[in-house]
Amino acid sequence: MAAEQQGRTMPVQAEAGPGRLSRPLMILVATAVGAAVANRFYIEPLLSLVAHSFNVSTTAAGLLVTSANVGYVIGLILLVPLGDLLERRRLITTMLVAAGVVAAGCAVAPGLPVLALALAGLALLSVSAQILIPLAATLAAPEQRGQVVGVVTSGLLIGTLAARTVSGFAAGLAGFRLIFAVAAVAMIVLAVLLRRMLPLVPSTHQQGYGALLKSVVTLVTAEPELRRRMTLAFLQFAGFTVLWTPMAFLLSGPPYNYGATIIGLFGLFGVAGAMAAPAAGRLGDRGHSGLTVTISLAVMLLSWGALALGRSTLIALIVGIVLLDAGFQGAHINHQRTVFALRPEARSRINTAYMFAFFLGGVAGSTLAAVVYNASGWPGICVLGASLAILALLVWSVWKPRRSAVTAQEGVANP
Template identity: 55%
Template structure:
């Protein structure tokens, strides 16, 4: 069997712990770049003289960039040698992070953050790469480990950004992140093997096959819709919580706001557990329970407008549910087309991050009009839609 066939198929003995951890770090560090701004929205808004609603559009800009890259760049993981692709995107990410750190105005900062979103999609090339390198017996657990790194990056970004901004200002956050990307580009170049492509089609045809996969795989379509719901809830929470914690009754500074990211890190353990359960065939039960828990979490979060204990509990519960859903969805979609895992990832993640983009835009409208309770009602409604999608008849 050829090396390409081994990577796409079932004959590989395993990825190895060191490479799994490396890819988890790459995912976490890359995806953190699009979340550094979230706990800093109020601070950045004050620096440039814009309101909270306008500052919240930085989240929208990063996720629009991310979604564009998911559609146009991630499929290249099936077409190009993947170590070189990952290394190049990490280097490009370092450049645009440096531009964000030096941006003289809000418009230029938003443009730079959109490009950060584009290049940070390297995280979604690393996830199917890990799934391809893994053996069949360990794929769910490997994906769970890499995704736990991604979650730690998302939520740890808030804590890191808060402390760095408190110590040296928000610009230092993006400057330090640029240095991390340079370091990771070097480590990936040294630590990963050459990983050949699994596809020889032209680039336009490659993009066309993404739509073919969506058309031909009803379970992929279902998981795409559920991915959008989960990311929508996640984004509603983490886009709006900065506004809640920065204002009455809390009045927290960037460092304390950033610490709330630690409350969500319990989801990293859930990612590992969900991966193991997927390997054992329990993913349907996991999805059913997680969707119900996701909806219930918004009740706790609603109480969090006046109770920090309820707020922390709601954050933990929502992130546990979202990570269980994410791992269960990915363990299913990667089994649908082993030779096209990057393209399957594109279909799923474009839907997921479009859900996040719509949710962040929704927060920009709802929070100024209805406050924290309004966004909790919005999040609960989105979760209920997910339950409806899950119980639709299967064709």
């Protein structure tokens, strides 16, 4: 009973008291976020291997990516809000264990339909990362929240970018199944570690599941600042995917003519940009959130100039990748820091809305990139990316919702 009472008071202590999120725990949470989100992307460089293994067309194998995306959207809508309804340590560790079981199913799938179903389930469960991020914000002291969100979210971007590289190397060693076997073990190990190190963090929402889902819409309607940041998230992630969707086509053709392994390594340059996240979070904690977003969006715009030169110059291409990812991450961290401050008791539901817009931006960006690259090649991609960055800057500059009392109390700078 004492332990249960202690757990019931944990949200207040975590919100007010520093030290709830120790550095080792913060690193573990960032690792778990990266490993969970990577589950969704492992399949992308393996499609040709899967097609060969199951003797199906590459078009049929490509449906595996669609299955993963559908599973991820369902998870965002139906599972992430549970972070406000259920005790979060149990919820997260249960999802990770389930992800381990499903990843093992991917590793032994006998055919394409079973693999597609398993990948949908694995992507659905990978949204545990989107429950861990607002949990980290809850456990952090208010004056360190931006830095903590930056470190943890950098794990997400690193997992997104490194997944394809790691998956490609694993496939080179033992085919497409090895990476899913490794992922299964990783999920179980992380579940055990988080079970031991995370404190009890009980629910903040006392109504039923149906009311919980409806309240996501209510939050979006009631919070203009959330709608603003969702719009920016849509535009920014669209620009991010506009770069990465046709990257393989650029690098595999002249003048580069790189093979798949070398192309996969370019994701590591994006990881270098992700290292800007903690610094951007610290600037937000010091009251410079608005300025950091402005600079970050400007950096995203400038990056497209370097990327345009990168059509034939490797150094310019690398500089452009690093700048785009650094600018993207710097703005994204401060968007999350701001929206988490709007309703501390509803952080999982707020993250559901924000990340749903984020994901839709990625879908829109990849679709536009495919069309534009076919029509105009790399120059068209750079114009599209720069246009999205300009639009984001306009939204940021013109749309100025009034700052709420809750936001002011949480120390979010008025941009």
